[in-house]
Amino acid sequence: MKITRVETFAVPPRWLLCRVETDDGVVGWGEPMVEGRAATVRTAVEELSELIVGQDPLRIEDHWQTMTKGSFYRGGPVLSSAVAGLDQALWDIAGKVYGAP
Secondary structure, X not given: OOEEEEEEEEEOOOEEEEEEEEOOOOEXXXXXXOOOOHXXXXXXXXXXXXXXXXXXXXXXXXXXXXXXXXXXXXXXXXXXXXXXXXXXXXXXHHHHHHOOO
């Protein structure tokens, strides 16, 4: 199974959701958000998604390390929120694959 696509959805007035899709059709959802900075976090999610598209979605800890240590961003609320949203979506996928809540 591979990650094929990451999409973001802005929901007015201030929320942001991300959707991670796999080639098996399993979809995971996450919420990357910093109050008042949805556009900034959206850009970070889009840039970080380049690191995980084409990869196995079940290697969640590896992706976390890559996104936090191997990207342009270095700490702070924007990176933390972007990674958190993608991380949530990957755990959502894992839960669906393994039949866990």
